[in-house]
Amino acid sequence: MSAPDEAGYATAFPRVLRRFALFAIAFSVVSITTGIFVNYAYGLTTLGPAAVWLWPVAAVGQVLVVLVLAELAGHMPLAGANYQWSARLVNTGFGYTVGALGLLYGAVGLPGIALVGLAPLAATVVGLDAADPLTLLVIAVLALVVAFVVNIVRVQWAARVNNLAVFAEIVGTVVLSVLLLALWATHRGSTPDGGHGLAFLTTANPGTPLADGIVGGALIGIFTLVGFEAAADMAEEAVDARRTVPRAMIAAAVISGVLGMVALIGFTVAIPDLGAVEASPVPLAAIAEFWLGPALTAVFLIIVVFSMFALLVVAAASNSRLLFAMARDGLLPGSGALRRVNGRTATPVVALVTSLVVCLVLLAYGTLDGAAFTILVGATALVPYLIYLLTLGGYLARRRRLRALGAGSFSLGRAALPVAGLAMVWLVAVVAALTLPEAFRAADYVVLGGLALTGLWYVAVLRRRLRDGTAGLPARSSGRPEQEMETA
Template sequence: MTVDQPAGERAGAPPAPNPNDATVASFGYPQELKRTLRFFSLFAISFSIVSISTGIFLNYGFAINQFGGASIWTWPIAAVGQIVMALLIAELSTKIPLAGYAYQWGARLVGSGYGWYTGFFGLLYMSITGGAIILLGATPLLFEAMGLTPPSGVVLTVAIVILLFTIVVNIVGVQLAARVNNTAVVAEIIGTVLLAVTVIVAFGLYTGTGGGSVANLTNGTGTAGSGIGHFVLAGLLGIYTMVGFELSADLTEEAVDSQTAVPRGVLVGVIGSAVLGMLALICFTVAMPDLGAAQASSAPIVTIAEFYLPTAVVKVFIVVVAFSMIALVVANQAAQARLLYSMGRDDMLPFSRHFRLVNPRTQTPLRALVIGGIVSVAFMIYGFLQTDSFTTLVGATSIAPYLVYLLIVGSYMRRRPTLAAAPGAFNLGWWGVPLMVVGLVWIVTALLILTIPPDFHGAVKVVAGAAVLAVLWHVLVLRGRIARGEAGVARFTDSSTGR
């Protein structure tokens, strides 16, 4: 992230007031968080949260077992759907530029009760994601690079330590978290894209027998069965990966120029991820020497790469990929804490006073970071204890964000005509309505894919169980607080001011 301060501030002069602070004040909040994030920082958050490395390394094996090499053509379908979502979110981020994006958008477009559910599912997504990525991705890859196969209990212990490390990085301050995420952009490109390009070049130079083939791109032979249903299931590859790009909007109160930098960061993050991810998938699939061996491997990308490259070289790439996954979780935990902070300052959570506290030295919501980290560890342990950790955790981290998208787009479609465009900010104009229709169709389709197949029923139980807790809190406690004016936000009443 770019965290440079103006010359006057470096010299000890009082910082000039940021015009975006007045926007925050117009919504009824003081500016408490430190504005240091510029465009590249926000792009880095979106790009590293999407993390094509994580999505491809975690889900490529699942996809090719469903529909062979041809499964990668589900990626551009998901990419188009998510780019539509990114366009809508980029516009909305300029109209309600507040931390706690999911909660604030839902609450101010419809009402505080509605905002509770959008915020809750956003928290659920972020709370599960951190543990899932570390447990299923980064930790196994690190052991793979070291050539070790430790007991599952050791994997869990190391995963917990790594997750706690990501919390410490955020506690130190947003600047350190920013630098980690800036580096993660390079790690993503080196760890996945450069590896893929290196593999395809080695494939082109390969003169032995049993190499890859362009025919792999149309080979729909899966081990799980055959037919269009398995192609649809393979869509998890893109559906799971291309989410989270909106989390840069969650740090909008820490952006120096939120009205232009946030929407640009969201859009460039998801479009860049879509293009580079497709490039990597094509390279790996064409170079795949043996579909059966790749399908049987617990790490098919590693299996493909080691066919052409020295093991030592592949291990270096694996370490870089693992780092990019850890950086993803650093950004994820930062966004989770900001959402907790935003909901806490409106007294929407149990023990809200703890979540809304900002550390005066680091200007970060320290208690929200710690409590959010504990919740993430709990979900990690829960997933570890399940028979199928992969579909339970990965499936749940896919369902939750699409529920957030559904709630946000549904409410925005109803309220958009009454909201004035922010001067000079990103605006879809008349394209907004057709994009919303396309977006809703895409979201519903993705949710059907993620909930109907038996493979994901464990994930559905996690989300449904959490939703029951959300309803109980709302009905038994929160609804009364909101009715008495003790919690929540005011609805929009003036489209010219956004209040």
């Protein structure tokens, strides 16, 4: 085992991920194909076609967030990114809370994508009954197992899947939407509504209160444009991480924002019959099938399924690195096993298997009680924004500490406080939108329940471990021990 680095850790992973692979990881987690496909119906039915103009609002807000996180990634390129940043800026207890929210997000989000998103589409593509719970369960289990096996075998396999996913995302959203837009422009008179104009993009549903419509329309972007920090979760496996990781995060956020807007405009303008599309369980498929026919639409659905699978692959990798990072600091039950990295595959096998088991348990629960599982999945919309909010709060409170944490390749300089301040305003607005409405109240209770369990473990076990030095961040190259950090 190598000597400790400047962060106080012995090197655990080989550095094999280069710039494009890191970009692919971040881009695949954001997954505009998955996000737009799953969330488009909600925005369309609440606000109407005008919902597309709230996408750039979310994109700008998230670019502000990613700029701050990129600065942190450049200074602290460590696995379990948000946990590490929060712990080193504030203290381990604060970082533990942020990390626990990240584990909740991964534990529910992965089976949610597999069961609610990937499984019905995959069943439809292969001609199975997409309404049969057993069929959906089998497909979801297979998808999760294969995604985790890819990660167990070697991280390069996961990187190759995500490299392909970049091109699938572009073909499945941008190319398709531009094609639909071109078909609409040349054959618009053949549509049931007689061919609407570009002013259609400003149409709002008159029956929805404006405030509810704005929140609903914004959720297309809010639900989709998250997860770009997955590249930072893989930082200890990145080549020249201080430079490549921040650039990958920023590029993924900006390119996803731009391409997502292009896709939304193309799909929305090409709506042939607004009433029929709103009534469809899969609006984007209904739009595609009108213009392309069932055969080419099936190809489109296959691309969407692959994008969702790639999202599972990289999310499994990211979640396991968070488990590994927190276990390395002794914060979790079974930390000794969870922090092991297999010498042959160079992957955290125990962390990956543990994450898979948790996902499968929640998947079984979701199959038995679909209504409760829907609430759990709904909570995952709020959790990443709570993580961002807490991380940026730590950044604003302790930014001066960055200099003591090592030189970073990316700095906001004098723009740091204005950018972080605007990002905080955005995050507060999003968290309010995802917690205050009555429709999200059940999901709020799930998050509060998760935080309560986190608190019980902290009070019962972790607080003592931190006090006696058997858990927490290692002494860093500056020689400042963790116990000093806890009292700072």
